[in-house]
Structure formats: structure tokens, C-alpha cells
């Protein structure tokens with residue numbers, strides 16, 4: 001089905017597509033997590049949750065493949081480079097104890113995906129130590145095993161983990177579509193710029209579209 005997207009229509013091949021939801025975890029979306037320790041206003045990110053939930057409901061109803069990612073490190077931090085942990089002046093660093101448990105650590109309350117988008121049984125949940133969903137995760141091999149060639153992206157933050165994952169996907173041969181109202185940044189001008197970069201030069205990284213355009217095309 002053609003989706004009304006930019007810079008031109010995205011031909012959705014639903015049986016070979018997966019919905020990828022990037023890092024909609026409490027660490028980024030709720031107060032007291034990693035996002036807030038970096039000085040950000042997390043309420044901006046909460047605004048996309050209803051649109052994301054509507055897409056997830058419809059995608060599941062159509063029987064599509066769903067992938068959730070979390071930015072997560074092992075409790076011993078062996079997969080967290082010191083350069084990442086020590087950078088900047090956050091109020092709490094990765095691994096420190098915050099109001100939702102240890103920051104960005106797998107298994108901690110803050111590392112869970114928010115209730116409104118909680119994974120259903122059988123959906124892929126990928127813990128990723130980097131910004132990109134493909135780095136050190138085995139995601140590509142799991143998608144190949146499922147015959148997936150197209151990825152529809154939602155999640156946070158647009159210019160960091162979402163854009164990095166789309167670029168990784170592009171280099172691995174996937175066609176990728178970003179749902180504009182289902183992604184957000186702590187910096188609205190970065191979101192706008194990332195969307196422009198992704199779809200510039202004839203979809204050099206991928207396509208973008210409002211979620212309504214996808215909903216209208218689902219089987």
C-alpha cells in the first residue's frame with residue numbers, strides 16, 4: 001500500500017515490515033530518569049504517547065512484527081564505555097542510583113518501557129548499549145530471520161537514538177519510514193532538522209509521514 005510520505009510515497013509491504021519503537025522507557029519519558037538528569041524537560045516527550053499508542057494498537061491488530069528497544073547497560077557497566085559515562089555534567093551518571101533505580105541499567109524500574117506502550121508477549125525487546133538499535137544487539141540477524149525489509153520508526157529522541165538507528169538501518173539495506181508525530185526531541189528545532197535531514201536528497205536516509213497516513217494504509 002502506498003503511504004503519503006515525503007519526499008515521495010512509501011510503498012508499504014506490510015508482511016515484510018516491522019514497527020520499531022525506540023527507547024520509550026521511563027529513563028527518558030518520566031521525571032527522575034536519565035533525560036531529566038541531563039537537564040531536559042521530559043514533558044515534551046510525553047506528548048507523543050497517545051499517537052504512538054494508537055499506531056501500536058493498529059499495527060498489532062493487523063498482525064505486524066513489533067520491536068521495542070531500550071537504551072540499557074549491564075549492571076557491571078562492562079558495556080558502557082567510560083567516555084559515555086563520564087561525559088558532561090549530569091546530576092546523576094549512568095549506573096548511579098536515582099528515584100527510579102540505577103540510571104540506564106537493565107532491569108531497573110526506570111529502564112522499563114512506559115506502561116502505555118508496554119511490550120506484548122512475543123514482541124522483540126532489544127536492549128542496546130549504544131544510540132543505534134543495531135550496534136551490539138543482533139537486531140539485524142533477528143529481522144533477517146523474520147524476512148523483514150522495511151522498518152517503521154517511532155520513539156525518542158529524534159536526532160539521537162531514532163536518527164542513529166535509521167542510519168544504521170539504511171546502511172543495512174532496509175527502507176525506513178519515520179512517523180513524524182510519533183517521535184520527539186527535548187529540542188524541537190533538532191526534531192525538525194532531523195526530519196529534514198532524513199528525507200532530503202531523495203530519501204537519503206528514509207521517508208517521513210504523519211501517523212494518520214500509515215493508519216490509512218494498514219491492512
Ligand code: C5J
Nearest residue numbers: 023071156157160161
Ligand atoms: C539519548 C536516546 N538521547 N534514546 N538517548 O541519549 O535518544
